[in-house]
Each structure stands twice: as structure tokens, then as C-alpha cells.
Amino acid sequence: MKKIAYAIAIFSIFFSTAPVMAAPQLGASCKQEGAIAHIDGKILICARVGKFLKYVNGDGQVGLGPTVKADQNVDPTVAKAFAAYDHAACKGTHPNFSASYLVSDTYSQTMLVKQKALFEQAMACYSGYFDHQVNINIALLTESDYNFLASQMINGKPIYDEKQLRWAKFMMDRIGTGKGRFAGSAGWSVTADSAWVLMIDSSKSQTPDAHGAAHEFVHILQSYSRSNNFPFYGDGSTDADYVNLPTWFWEGTAELFSYNSISSSAGIFSANMALARTQAKESPTLNKIATSSQLISTLKLVEAPSNQEANMMNYALGSVECEYILAKYGYAKYWHLMQGASIYLDFDENLRKNLGISKADLYAQSAPFVLSQWKASKF
Secondary structure, eight states: OOOOOOOEEEEEHHHHHEEEEEEEEOOOOOTTOOOEEEEEEEEEEEETTTTTEEEOOOOOOOOEEEEEEEGGGGGGGHHHHHHHTGGGGGGGTTTEEEEEEEEEETHHHHHHHHHHHHHHHHHHGGGGGGOOOOOEEEEEEEOOOOHHHHHHHEEEEEOHHHHHHHHHHHHHHHHHHTTEEEEEEEEEEEEEEEEEEEEOOOOOOOOEEEEEEHHHHHHHHHHHHHHHTSSSSSSSSSSSHHHHSSSSHHHHHHHHHHHHOSSSSSHHHHHHHHHHHGGGOOTTTTOOOOOHHHHHHHHHHHHHHOOHHHEEEHHHHHHHHHHHHHHHHHHHHHHHHHGGGOOOOOHHHHEEEEEEEEHHHHHHHHHHHHHHHTOOOOO
């Protein structure tokens, strides 16, 4: 890993709710360690059990999360958002991505095998976004690895800067006190033409969160897209960050794409998006949205979050707003909007140029769908 000028650092905390996924028969023999299988609302991962390779539980089962609806009963806009995503890419290879891993001694072998499998799938989803070979430097850590992380050096200089270490310490403390199960951070390096990921999991975990790796990969793409306008952090250090891409779009896109990538049906995707909205329980003073005017006011408020409650609303509420954009305008135009962050410093101008709509009109147009999904949420 190299010490470089980072394009954008994205800080994301995830909680213990397990995504809904699909997988084959538990305990069946398998051939490739780390391989993922999806069937009937579960994920199973091929892991070594004694001398044999067998499918073991990869993540939460459907019964632990929201009820999975039959595809025909899914809200039409939700179904369109699922259909618009490029699921085929996630089943392929990643010729434009390679990964280098820094793994602490406290990170278990069981977790390592499973986490690598999830990163392999995430790389496949987005390899086509790049037209050249890109290396991803991935650090896998637990809550007790601050000193390990801070001690990493290259050419006599720390690999991770003060900002990254401060974030890691904060998240490790939260996880260590039971306030979270894992956290991730990712960014793009302009000077090294490479990306980095910090993934912190609880040392008590046996299985990584199924959408965490994919979530962080979306942030890498966002960072890469913005690198012309924001050659350093772009993580909210200045007001310009939020004018360029509001935080609800930043985190909402990462939730939308990552949950889409691990869902094998519209019903499972709908259940996973419902899980994303449950993060609003961390925002008790902001999550009571009953009218369109309240919704629009909240979206405006969290464009540049001022505290942790506002930040968590960007995951929960942002995921629904982004779901509407994907369903309404499709995958290609959504990517144009992402890439527009490298051209237009103002998000409103980006929307007008790529979607033909102002930010104010987007908020008004999306309100009926977003409000209906919000009112159906449980948190």
C-alpha cells in the first residue's frame, strides 16, 4: 500500500441487521473455498469444515429480517429499481481490478475467507466501470487493531494519515462497546491511481455483513468520479462537497447499489431496502416524516449532515430517494449523474444536465413514492 494524496475518504458505519440473500443447501459439499451460492433467500459460502469443503451460513436468513414478498407483490417502482440494475455484471469476473490485502492477526481465518468472497463479487459488479487495471488496497481489521493500523509504514512514513486513523479509532471504540458490528471506509488515490478500503469487523463476528464490501466499492466509484473536482478528501470537509453531491445521494447510492447487487429477486431486494430504512431508528428526532413538505424539508436538512442523526438519515432516507431515481431514469442515466460529479460543481446543475430536472422538482416528483415507502417502514 502506498502513502498518497487521497481523492475522497468515505466513512460508513453499518449495524448488525443482516441483509436478505439467496443460497443453496446448508452442509452440501462444495469445491472452491470462498465461493458464494445464492438460493431461496439465503447466502451460503464454501468454507473448510474439518477436512472437507462445505456450504456454511454466509449471512442472516430470510426469517431474521422483513418478510420477503413474492415478486408480483412488490411495489412497481421498487421492482423497476431492481430490474434497472446490472445484475449480470456481478456474476462475471473483474479483469480491471486486483486486490492486495493487509490482514491483522486478530482477524479470523473464517472471516477472511468469507470477506474475500464478498470483495470478489463486489469487484465483478464494477470492473467494467474502469478502462484500465486498478489495484484495491484492502485492510481487514477488528476493534483492537488501532496500534496495528497506525504502525503501518512505507519508506519510513505512515501509510494511513491522521484523518483515517481518527476515524478508525472512533469506529473501533464503537464496535468494542457494542454500538456497531462493523464499519467501512473507502477512497480513491489520484496520485497512485488506486483505491483503498478499511474494513473493521467485530472480533466476535463469524460472518461479515453481506453488503458491506459492495457498499464500500460504490464509494470508490463515487470517489473516482469526483476526483477532478475534489483531488483530496471531499468527505464533508467543506460546504462545496455537499453542493456537488448531497450526502443522501452519496450514502443512498451505496446502499441502493450494494443491496441490489446481493439480491437475487425483486422480493429479496424489497426486503433488503426495508432493512436499509431501519437505520432511521438512530434518528428519533428526524424520522417522524408524515407529509411531503416534511419529507422535502428533511432531505434539504440532511444534504450536509450536522450530527449523527442527520448522518444516519442519509443511509435510510437517501436509499429510498436514490431508489426512485434509478427506477425513473434507469441505470445508464444514473451513472451519468455519478460521472457528472466530476464535471459540475453544483448537484442541481448536474441533475438538469443529465436528468432534465431541477433538484427542487426531483424532491417534489419523488415525494409520493418516498413517503409511501417511509410510512411502511418499521423503526
